[in-house]
Amino acid sequence: MSSPTTATTPSSPSDARRKLAAPTVAMLPRIADSLSFLYLDIVRILQDDTGVCAEVTSERRGRETVYLPTAALSCVLLGPGTSITARALATLARHGTTVLVTGSGGVRCYAGAQPDSLSTTWLEHQARAWADDTQRLTVATAMYEKRFGKKTVPPGTTLEQLRGMEGQRVKAQYRLLAQQYKIGRFRRAYDRAKWDSQDPVNLALSSANTCLYGIVHAATLALGCSPALGFVHSGNQQAFVYDIADLYKAEHTIPLAFSLHASTNPEAEARRSFRDGLRLFRLLPRIVHDIQELLDPHGDREAPDPEEQLVDLWDPIAGPLPGGANHGAGS
Template sequence: MTTYSTARRKLAAPTVAMLPRIGDSLSFLYLDIVRVQQDDTGVCAVVTTEQRGTELVYIPTAALSCVLLGPGTSITARAMTTLARHGTTVVVAGSGGVRAYAGMTPDSLSTKWLERQARAWAHDNERLAVAVRMYEQRFGAGTAPANASLAQLRGMEGQRLKAFYQLLARQHRIGRFRRTYDPASWDQQDPVNLALSSANTCLYGIVHATLLAMGCSPALGFVHSGNQQAFVYDIADLYKAELTIPLAFSLHDSPHPEQVARRGFRDGLRLFRLMPRIVADVQALLEPDQEPDQVDLEEQLVDLWDPVSGPLPGGINYAGDESR
């Protein structure tokens, strides 16, 4: 029995080769009123109902981009360790599905895209150029005026979103719509705002998970600033007009807009293929002149920085290097 248990644990232990690319990952899993724990087979959710008693539902942790833990959920340290090892983002969601993130990054990731992000973010002209590329990706090439400032881009974006809200409101015959987000009076908001906030939370979690899997920093935003999720909000804004805003307006008369929005968002992702798009879009924004490459969760050795020669291989003793 001991030999069998040991072999079972070895088979269940993940390896780097078993991990999928972030572009191939599933979107997200929402859990509430469950206990998430680790056993010899894997991570599972313990679900207890009056009709069926206690059941174990195993979670494909290596193939998930993020897990949303709703109200009434508890998770063990062993399960969190497995999620961290797989690079899965954990989103802790309160009432209404809106709260803070908890992100974990595998230590084997390359810093290639983090370095490109940091260089572009630290240079004012390049940071503005990235913001312009974001704007034109949303509204079309050439829509940003030459030498446009960030203030001009914000104003034009606000006008376009206002017009888009008005168009959808007319299509669904719901009268005047005003975007609001107030966690303090969550239950008093209209169904469209509830659905939009809920769907956006799922979108933020997926974008956050993708950025972490690429090795980028969620905090270094180009349009948003001053928040640990600034770059998450930048990238999520690229997709709201296609994915979350139309979905929210379609639920204007739903009695349970938050739950339906989460399910509808998941269904839309299957057609939208969001994960590969985020990877390609981030690469194009940060390095527009290069062909997008694949982002794999492969272990890489640490390089050494050299201002003259460029990166040098790590793990080598340079004591006899006469060029020092």
């Protein structure tokens, strides 16, 4: 998941890692409702007589086998370069593990396999709230107040008025950031037909938002919720994903996009910033907690500690690495 270290000499270990595309395994420890995520890339996952394992190959250490704690995993994210056998997939399904096919670092979610044993608790909460107009407005209001503060919505505000209020808040943030970075007037634009002619901020924002949608989609599927049943957005298979992703844009993707206003390759830099800084995986526990709080506001659950060390890395050459750090900058 972390980017290869920049090579200094042809024979350096970091150069060998770059050439071999040495795999990295990132694990997030158990979070709310015993939900654990495992991200894997550039490994072969198979079933042997002992259990499900990941085969990792490197020039220095040869082939190594890392056994996966299938009974403790709720969701496995398969990144690029990963292959999995049918037997291993069947074992994960028997243990109730959701398996998702994602882009590098989880920046996109392409497909998912959910086991029959996956609880419908959160889907039922979501469906009940979505189908009732009063509850739907309550959830939409809670989403707005999560972004802009408690009691910022006057009593009797309609869903249409909420959308208008949100639009004004976001435009105000655009103005402030445009002034901060001295880029003049900014207008949000998303036109696939004129993609290459867009300014760097719009390109970076679209790219960063796509990364955010991927990790929100993964968390949504892991909980068993429907990505299509949105409370503010509607009429799209990703409506609920867009709802939840909006909670974090003002804090993460919008400031990042404006910081890349002078970049010559804003799309790639936005993606790398999320992957290398591990921002997306740090968000996972928060996303899960926020979804649960929105759908069941009276439930008793502990908020994730933002200072807690959430990510540990394992590397076949360097061994254990500390999480929460960018290992893409040379050593």
